Amino acid sequence: MSELQHLYSKILTELGEDVEREGLLDTPKRAAKAMKFLTSGYEGSLEEVVNGAIFSSDNDEMVVVQGIEFYSLCEHHMLPFIGRCHIGYLPNGKVLGLSKFARIVDLFARRLQIQENMTKQIAEAVQEITGCRGVGVIMEAQHMCMMMRGVQKQNSMMRTSVMLGDFRESQPTRSEFMRLVGL
Incomplete structure (x- = not known):
């Protein structure tokens, strides 16, 4: 045993x-x-997850991947939180293979975690691996630690966002991202 x-x-x-x-x-x-x-998620690394799937591209327009499902365990109660992640980035000569966004989300979600930190970790990972001009990450989740115990609010939803580079500095870029993900 x-x-x-x-x-x-x-x-x-x-x-x-x-x-x-x-x-x-x-x-x-x-x-x-x-x-x-x-x-x-503790066993993997960003480099292993991406596995070289970074490709040259002259596209400099926003790329958005939305509705990436995830589940994680909150580090405070070890209860699940479940939701969706939306990622947008502005390429700077390189694009990332589509499935790698989901793998990056899973890398960080499959750790004892809080949503606020996970949102930042995903944004920083996408920026690091692509060298993009900016990245935005929005996560929406329902937390069992709030639904099953404590205040027991069944319809509560937590939304977090991290904006880096042009997504942080340019309101039109941020607005375009928010519009594309339907927020």
């Missing part, structure tokens, strides 16, 4: 459960495997 499995077994016991009952026999093993997957 791995240490993580052992700890899940101990948690179940502390909750008053019988880890020998049929329904829980393999739960510590499954929970440990699930947690390793849900936090697999």
